Amino acid sequence: MNKPRRDKDPFDLVIFDCDGVLVDSEVISCAAHAETLTRHGYPITSDQVLERFLGVSDREARQTIETELGRQLPDDFESQMKQATLQRYAADLKTIPHISEAIAAIGLPKCVASSGTPEKIRHGLGCAGLYDLLAPHIFSASQVNRGKPAPDLFLFAAGQMLAAPARCLVIEDSLAGIAAAVAAGMPVLGFYGGSHCRPGHGDRLRAAGAAAIFGDMRQLPDLIAQIGRNPGFVAGFSAL
Numbered sequence: 278m279n280k281p282r283r284d285k286d287p288f289d290l291v292i293f294d295c296d297g298v299l300v301d302s303e304v305i306s307c308a309a310h311a312e313t314l315t316r317h318g319y320p321i322t323s324d325q326v327l328e329r330f331l332g333v334s335d336r337e338a339r340q341t342i343e344t345e346l347g348r349q350l351p352d353d354f355e356s357q358m359k360q361a362t363l364q365r366y367a368a369d370l371k372t373i374p375h376i377s378e379a380i381a382a383i384g385l386p387k388c389v390a391s392s393g394t395p396e397k398i399r400h401g402l403g404c405a406g407l408y409d410l411l412a413p414h415i416f417s418a419s420q421v422n423r424g425k426p427a428p429d430l431f432l433f434a435a436g437q438m439l440a441a442p443a444r445c446l447v448i449e450d451s452l453a454g455i456a457a458a459v460a461a462g463m464p465v466l467g468f469y470g471g472s473h474c475r476p477g478h479g480d481r482l483r484a485a486g487a488a489a490i491f492g493d494m495r496q497l498p499d500l501i502a503q504i505g506r507n508p509g510f511v512a513g514f515s516a517l
């Protein structure tokens with residue numbers, strides 16, 4: 278349940294990305310994506326999918342691939358990929374460690390803004406046991422014209438939650454997501470604790486514009502409070 282705004286709150290809204298921030302889904306999604314693309318004549322590994330399309334909406338990724346292929350993917354490509362992903366979710370999906378405790382400890386309004394489809398977000402959060410903690414404040418790239426790295430989804434989420442962009446704090450794990458938050462005029466923290474993150478991922482998030490980076494969700498409540506005590510922290514891009 279979101280609480281009414283208090284003047285001493287550091288932010289009016291915390292916006293969580295879903296994949297790689299709430300659920301440890303990126304490795305699973307990339308494997309399903311690679312398997313489906315390879316079957317359709319675009320040979321690609323799970324690692325290459327991760328490298329090229331992490332955090333990019335399915336729609337943007339499809340446009341890139343079709344341009345390179347010089348032909349269209351089948352009309353039901355998304356549903357094939359979704360099917361492969363959801364099957365793997367049911368068997369393998371786990372939460373990001375300690376995310377439930379972090380969500381409970383952050384006494385600010387919260388929402389989810391994800392590049393995934395509404396069904397994928399719902400299914401993923403449901404499989405991981407997080408849906409009831411965050412519903413109904415869940416927004417999908419399918420609700421806006423342009424997915425991440427465009428700012429549209431974060432601005433839409435802020436608007437729906439009646440929060441000014443500068444009073445929102447975004448939690449992201451992808452370069453596209455950091456770019457989207459920066460473009461939206463929102464401070465953003467970069468999370469590098471997902472199992473898909475390689476060494477140096479945090480540094481890349483910081484270079485892309487993350488105000489600070491962290492690798493353990495147990496750090497998040499204190500990190501938000503720290504920013505609250507020192508508003509210049511974000512603007513100054515201080516290191517933790």
Ligand SMILES: [Mg+2]
Nearest residue numbers: 294296297450
């Ligand atoms: Mg993500």
